[in-house]
Amino acid sequence: MDITFKDVSYIYQENSPFAHKALDNISFHITSGSFVAIIGHTGSGKSTLLQHLNGLVKPTKGEVTIGDYHLSNDKKIRNIKELRSKVGIVFQYPEHQLFEETVEKDIAFGPENFGVEKSEIQSRIQEILPAVGLPKEMLERSPFDLSGGQMRRVAIAGVLAVKPKVLVLDEPTAGLDPRGQKEIMDMFYDLHQKQGLTTVLVTHSMEDAVKYADHVIILNKGNKYMEGKPEEVLSDQKALNKVNLDVPEMIQFLLAFEKRFGMKIPYERQSVQKLAVQMQHLLKGAES
Amino acid sequence: MNEYMIIGQYVPGNSFVHRIDPRTKITIIFFFVIFVFFANSVGSYGILTAFALITTFITRIPLKFILKGLTPVWFLIIFTFSLHLIVTKDGTVLFNLFGWEIYSGGVIQGVAISLRFFLLILFTSLLTLTTTPIEITDAIEDMLAPLNKIKFPVHELALMMSISLRFIPTLMQETEKISKAQSSRGVDFRTGPLKERIKAVVPLLVPLFVSAFKRAEELAMAMEARGYRGGEGRTKLRLLKIQSIDIWVYLLFTCVIIGLFLLRTY
Ligand SMILES: Nc1ncnc2c1ncn2[C@@H]1O[C@H](COP(=O)(O)OP(=O)(O)OP(=O)(O)O)[C@@H](O)[C@H]1O
Ligand SMILES: [Mg+2]
Numbered sequence: 001m002d003i004t005f006k007d008v009s010y011i012y013q014e015n016s017p018f019a020h021k022a023l024d025n026i027s028f029h030i031t032s033g034s035f036v037a038i039i040g041h042t043g044s045g046k047s048t049l050l051q052h053l054n055g056l057v058k059p060t061k062g063e064v065t066i067g068d069y070h071l072s073n074d075k076k077i078r079n080i081k082e083l084r085s086k087v088g089i090v091f092q093y094p095e096h097q098l099f100e101e102t103v104e105k106d107i108a109f110g111p112e113n114f115g116v117e118k119s120e121i122q123s124r125i126q127e128i129l130p131a132v133g134l135p136k137e138m139l140e141r142s143p144f145d146l147s148g149g150q151m152r153r154v155a156i157a158g159v160l161a162v163k164p165k166v167l168v169l170d171e172p173t174a175g176l177d178p179r180g181q182k183e184i185m186d187m188f189y190d191l192h193q194k195q196g197l198t199t200v201l202v203t204h205s206m207e208d209a210v211k212y213a214d215h216v217i218i219l220n221k222g223n224k225y226m227e228g229k230p231e232e233v234l235s236d237q238k239a240l241n242k243v244n245l246d247v248p249e250m251i252q253f254l255l256a257f258e259k260r261f262g263m264k265i266p267y268e269r270q271s272v273q274k275l276a277v278q279m280q281h282l283l284k285g286a287e288s
Numbered sequence: 289m290n291e292y293m294i295i296g297q298y299v300p301g302n303s304f305v306h307r308i309d310p311r312t313k314i315t316i317i318f319f320f321v322i323f324v325f326f327a328n329s330v331g332s333y334g335i336l337t338a339f340a341l342i343t344t345f346i347t348r349i350p351l352k353f354i355l356k357g358l359t360p361v362w363f364l365i366i367f368t369f370s371l372h373l374i375v376t377k378d379g380t381v382l383f384n385l386f387g388w389e390i391y392s393g394g395v396i397q398g399v400a401i402s403l404r405f406f407l408l409i410l411f412t413s414l415l416t417l418t419t420t421p422i423e424i425t426d427a428i429e430d431m432l433a434p435l436n437k438i439k440f441p442v443h444e445l446a447l448m449m450s451i452s453l454r455f456i457p458t459l460m461q462e463t464e465k466i467s468k469a470q471s472s473r474g475v476d477f478r479t480g481p482l483k484e485r486i487k488a489v490v491p492l493l494v495p496l497f498v499s500a501f502k503r504a505e506e507l508a509m510a511m512e513a514r515g516y517r518g519g520e521g522r523t524k525l526r527l528l529k530i531q532s533i534d535i536w537v538y539l540l541f542t543c544v545i546i547g548l549f550l551l552r553t554y
Contacts, residue, residue, distance in 0.1 A: 015352075015353070015356070016353050016356075016357075017299050017349065017350070017353060018299075051468065054472055056468045056471060056472065081474060081476065084471070084472055084473075084474060085474065087472075088472070089469075089472045091465075091468075091469050091472075094469065096462075096465070096466060096469070096495055096499060097466060097469040097470060097473070097491075097495060098495065099490065099491045099494035099495050099498075109473060109491070110473040110474055112474075113473060113474025113475060114474045144498065158473065159472075159473070162473070162474075
């Protein structure tokens with residue numbers, strides 16, 4: 001589903017001494033099927049922006065369009081439940097939303113609410129468990145007896161079980177071990193490609209942004225600061241430093257390499273091994 | 289979520305009212321509440337209303353914001369007003385409303401009681417609006433200190449109060465967060481039959497309780513780790529001290545009270 005923000009502003013607690021403008025005149029377009037990373041310093045409005053995507057909040061000003069659904073301040077949205085079944089959000093620290101007696105019931109909670117049949121839910125659970133890295137034995141356990149990382153995986157499974165068309169991820173790997181982070185991100189990327197999902201990822205990891213996204217949007221204090229291809233936006237060291245962000249290590253390395261040897265290697269998501277071979281070729285070529 | 293809920297909320301500021309000693313504020317409010325019940329004439333009501341409104345004005349908190357935040361209270365006020373209007377049968381008949389005869393006494397009674405109610409709510413909310421929860425509990429601990437003599441756990445009571453006050457906004461935030469997460473999973477808190485809506489509360493309450501207990505445990509541990517062991521021998525970071533502005537406030541309030549009794553009819 002295509003997503004469009006048109007001049008969107010959002011004010012928390014409007015008309016009170018606590019009024020706070022969290023989003024300021026934001027416009028952008030996300031094409032169906034793309035992987036978009038939203039980056040910004042803490043408090044820049046990322047989570048607020050995400051809540052517009054399934055109608056949890058309505059823009060104070062402007063209009064948000066998701067597929068055929070329109071959100072604006074003066075209109076009431078029809079079929080909001082339908083919209084929510086199509087846009088799955090994995091919130092920041094989603095493990096706080098667990099409540100059922102068993103892991104199985106908690107994963108089934110979302111699909112049940114959206115009217116998915118029992119047998120279908122069962123087959124989805126069987127499919128999702130290995131993907132999120134949970135053993136089958138865990139289905140019968142209480143979600144509150146699990147470790148933090150396992151709880152996170154259960155919560156993610158609960159969102160995936162709805163089979164959304166748009167997957168919205170708010171720092172889904174924050175606080176996981178490095179290995180777990182990579183597993184989960186790879187799983188999301190795999191789903192994104194196999195099922196043709198539109199994915200919106202909020203992250204603090206520049207590495208993840210440059211590795212997975214085809215488009216990045218950088219927010220600063222509620223404003224859109226930069227937007228474009230990751231390899232372009234994320235190599236602008238000066239602009240990024242201004243808003244307390246860093247260039248991803250890989251690109252930093254390529255820039256340093258260019259400075260040192262005067263040879264440019266374009267970043268095209270190559271693996272470290274591939275890059276080593278490229279460098280070897282270039283440096284050997286320079287010698288001879 | 290009602291974003292305008294202001295009961296118990298503190299609005300930071302540096303107005304005259306913000307700077308009054310919290311003990312003074314509590315004392316004044318205590319007597320104000322009592323004296324509101326002594327008002328029985330246009331003049332005495334006028335003086336109290338003027339006093340409350342002027343105080344509100346001095347706080348620099350927009351009256352509109354306060355009035356809006358008291359929405360739940362408005363229903364009560366309108367309800368009491370209507371009740372008096374319909375039930376009281378004093379004075380002359382003014383007009384006929386849908387078959388009910390409205391008496392002049394009813395209107396007067398209705399206005400008086402609603403105004404009383406409004407003044408009480410407005411004035412007491414001014415305390416929490418201009419005083420931090422810490423100041424309020426410090427003041428209460430100080431004012432209840434004599435009870436220590438009869439082994440009443442004043443410090444513990446004050447601590448419990450300040451912790452609860454401190455965590456009200458946190459719990460509200462948490463509620464909002466979890467309700468958003470569950471709404472995204474298809475829970476409908478707003479529409480549908482009552483039975484379904486009651487059932488919808490479970491996915492909200494369970495995580496809320498779990499996190500509240502977890503938070504309480506962590507707080508207790510953090511306090512112990514930092515050497516907290518009760519009130520005995522504990523000194524205070526902020527010392528409460530009566531200043532000249534407090535004296536002025538007391539003098540002014542005494543004038544208001546004298547005015548009130550002069551204008552009262554017997
Ligand atoms: N419920 C709320 N009421 C009032 N203000 C809020 C609320 N939620 C967020 N804000 C404010 O809006 C701004 C943007 O918050 P938001 O949660 O969108 O930031 P974020 O970019 O997601 O930050 P982080 O990286 O820390 O998650 C912040 O300044 C925050 O204080
Ligand atoms: Mg956030």
